Amino acid sequence: MFQLPRISRVAVIGAGPGGLAAARALREEGAFDTITVFERNAKVGGTWLYSEKTNPPPIIPSVNALTVDPPNQPAPPHPPASAIYDNLHTNLPKNVMAFRDIPFPDNYPLFPNRKQVIDYIQNMAEQYDLLPMIRFNTTVVRAEPSSNNKWELNVTEWRDDKEISYKEIYDAVIVASGHYYIPYVPEFEGLKEFTKVSDVIHSRDYRKPQDFANKTVLVVGNGSSSSDLVREISTQAVKVYHCVRGEETSFSRTLVENMPKNTERVVGLSKFDASTGVIECQDGKQIQHVDTIIFATGYLYSFPFLPFEDERLIVDGQKVLGLYDYMFYIDNPTLTFVGLPIRVVPMPLMQLQSTLIARCYSGKIKLPSQKVMEESIANETNDRKELVMSVTKELAYVDRMGAIAEGYHGDIEDWQSTDIITGRLSEEWREDRVKSLELRRKYLGY
Structure with missing residues (x-):
């Protein structure tokens, strides 16, 4: 088993659904002295934050994140606007899309619109008292490992239109910054x-x-x-x-x-x-x-606040490299990522990933050995398809992560659990997940 150092201070980058799930899971462990969420916008919501204003036209072509969104850049005073458009409705039914223990309101339609989704996310942050953990209008410019198994964060914060920069030290960093901001425009x-x-x-x-x-x-x-x-x-x-x-x-x-x-x-x-x-x-x-x-x-993966991302995490942004189970950076597992897989149901998946990470950081469960983690990526390439999940692959991944989060290491077919967050998904959920596009056409007409 891999032995993590004692972790008492955790930084979470991003206060979208993934960052909120991470903050909640960390706090529920009751094992950490400090949990700080850094959010560059003025509100929670991440990619679900709508803005009428748009971004400048993309760089043409936009094929390499290291070029179009390079490491070590200063924090912009205005974060990029997200990809949400005015009339957007979810392409997943609400019973599938929701956090596993927080249903959407009964009066919401089966496929909520963007306003209903952002209300749901912001209500979740208030309901679980997560807002005091978040520093808004704050960008992590640089996060890198320092001596003694620590992470040094360089942060820029805007207070009353004044730019304030400072450094802080953490034992672990969870990246929940999303991957729908840097456009991919082919050449x-x-x-x-x-x-x-x-x-x-x-x-x-x-x-x-x-x-x-x-x-x-x-x-x-x-x-x-x-x-x-x-x-x-x-x-x-x-x-x-x-x-x-x-x-x-x-x-x-x-x-x-x-x-x-x-x-x-x-x-x-x-x-x-x-x-x-x-x-x-x-x-x-x-x-x-x-x-x-x-x-x-589509989009490129980019982590400009990680100065070592070149070749070690990304080659050009098509994929994220060097991770165990899409989460743990194998070279230093005190760095983790939430929500990287594509074509999945994001919120329940990120909630499960966050729970597993929090339990690893608290010492409740253990990572496998360095050798086992390295063997898991021995044949990985920069092919984006390795991060794209079919429904079958997604459901198998969810079951396996749930079992690991509960400390189970036997045959996954024998694992049984009804825990609302880590247990097996219901047959109804699985069926609606498979039929999502069919249901959307039936209810929305497209």
């Missing part, structure tokens, strides 16, 4: 020059369809956000092209079946010609007179 021949012809933005900065009234828009991407944007923008735009590359899926077939009349699906893009205003697709088709291009192409 195409001529795209950078094409920004002089058309507006080029990322889906992070989409807010409402009225912004595209009477325009011709190209949306690039094959995920749920791109389909939402195509559906909404088509109500206002003259024409919407939807660029989808890759293999046909049941999800993409559904998109084709429900396409509005002013929407046209095209294959992957090939190049952009600013001199003619022509966008060429891989099958030779040409698109002209496009006013706005929206890349709904």
